[in-house]
Amino acid sequence: MRAMVLERPRTPLVMRERPERVPAAGEILIEIAACGVCRTDLHVVDGELPNPNLPIVPGHEIVGRVAAIGAGAAELALGERVGIPWLGSTCGVCGYCLSGRENLCDRALFTGYTRDGGYATHALADARYCFPLPQLQDDAEVAPLLCAGLIGWRSYRMATAEELAGAARLEALGLYGFGAAAHILVQVAAWQGRRVYAFTRVGDEAAQVFAKSLGAVWAGGSDEVPPEPLDAAIIFAPVGPLVPLALKAVKKGGRVVCGGIHMSDIPSFPYRLLWEERHIVSVANLTRADAREFLALVPQAGVKSEVRRYPLAAANDALADLRAGRLQGAAVLIP
Numbered sequence: 001m002r003a004m005v006l007e008r009p010r011t012p013l014v015m016r017e018r019p020e021r022v023p024a025a026g027e028i029l030i031e032i033a034a035c036g037v038c039r040t041d042l043h044v045v046d047g048e049l050p051n052p053n054l055p056i057v058p059g060h061e062i063v064g065r066v067a068a069i070g071a072g073a074a075e076l077a078l079g080e081r082v083g084i085p086w087l088g089s090t091c092g093v094c095g096y097c098l099s100g101r102e103n104l105c106d107r108a109l110f111t112g113y114t115r116d117g118g119y120a121t122h123a124l125a126d127a128r129y130c131f132p133l134p135q136l137q138d139d140a141e142v143a144p145l146l147c148a149g150l151i152g153w154r155s156y157r158m159a160t161a162e163e164l165a166g167a168a169r170l171e172a173l174g175l176y177g178f179g180a181a182a183h184i185l186v187q188v189a190a191w192q193g194r195r196v197y198a199f200t201r202v203g204d205e206a207a208q209v210f211a212k213s214l215g216a217v218w219a220g221g222s223d224e225v226p227p228e229p230l231d232a233a234i235i236f237a238p239v240g241p242l243v244p245l246a247l248k249a250v251k252k253g254g255r256v257v258c259g260g261i262h263m264s265d266i267p268s269f270p271y272r273l274l275w276e277e278r279h280i281v282s283v284a285n286l287t288r289a290d291a292r293e294f295l296a297l298v299p300q301a302g303v304k305s306e307v308r309r310y311p312l313a314a315a316n317d318a319l320a321d322l323r324a325g326r327l328q329g330a331a332v333l334i335p
């Protein structure tokens with residue numbers, strides 16, 4: 001097999017030949033068809049997340065077909081198309097696992113961070129954390145659903161928590177940072193009849209046009225005030241100063257959800273921005289229940305992801321384009 005490997009933080013990935021591996025008990029071997037490039041991969045490559053399992057193969061939006069099945073993983077069939085997300089495995093016995101919060105497991109392994117991921121021709125995965133994928137779209141278009149979509153969905157559920165608890169319906173939702181996650185989520189929110197306000201980098205008119213084409217009712221720079229107060233906002237960009245800006249934009253009782261795994265420092269801000277029961281919350285990882293729920297909703301909502309394909313060997317170019325904001329939608333590696 002071939003893989004693009006991170007050997008040291010802040011160095012380019014290098015192509016390595018590796019012996020093909022045999023799945024252990026409970027594992028499957030996947031022949032990879034596509035792997036999405038997520039901002040978290042940039043944080044891993046840049047050394048912004050602690051203790052990656054180096055050398056590591058990044059990538060946690062993997063679409064592939066089952067090529068070999070280890071003992072006890074028989075619920076998946078050879079040749080079946082599956083997705084492998086960020087949550088690689090959990091312990092199943094800690095307090096978080098036992099209370100429906102496996103996303104917070106004390107001993108979780110994460111694909112492309114603490115176990116090898118999908119910037120490769122093949123990958124091993126714990127079969128219990130893989131998802132059969134309906135034959136909806138082509139492999140590359142499905143890949144971004146597996147993190148941008150899933151983490152976006154968990155963030156969205158967090159944003160709508162008050163509504164889910166029986167309070168007023170969330171009508172006006174702000175999305176800060178219009179990358180892979182927001183371009184999927186705006187379609188879900190618009191399909192559910194909500195008004196989405198998309199905040200992009202200041203002056204990024206192409207992203208604003210793109211956001212409106214996908215269902216946003218308004219798009220502007222992140223320094224702009226939306227035309228109506230928001231019920232909730234989700235921040236996908238890893239930019240701490242967006243937190244006080246989003247707090248200013250949400251109404252009383254509103255939520256600001258931070259959807260990323262890493263963010264620059266949040267500047268201090270006056271308490272009055274948080275006053276009146278505004279909330280700031282973060283979203284960490286995903287649960288398998290999130291994934292099942294979201295993947296079932298995708299065909300109903302007609303979600304379609306926009307992708308730019310790169311050959312596996314061009315993984316460094318894909319990361320550079322993501323870093324520079326040169327992408328519309330999501331980058332996907334094709335081995």
Ligand SMILES: [Zn+2]
Nearest residue numbers: 091094097105
């Ligand atoms: Zn656990």
Ligand SMILES: [Zn+2]
Nearest residue numbers: 038040147148
């Ligand atoms: Zn991700």
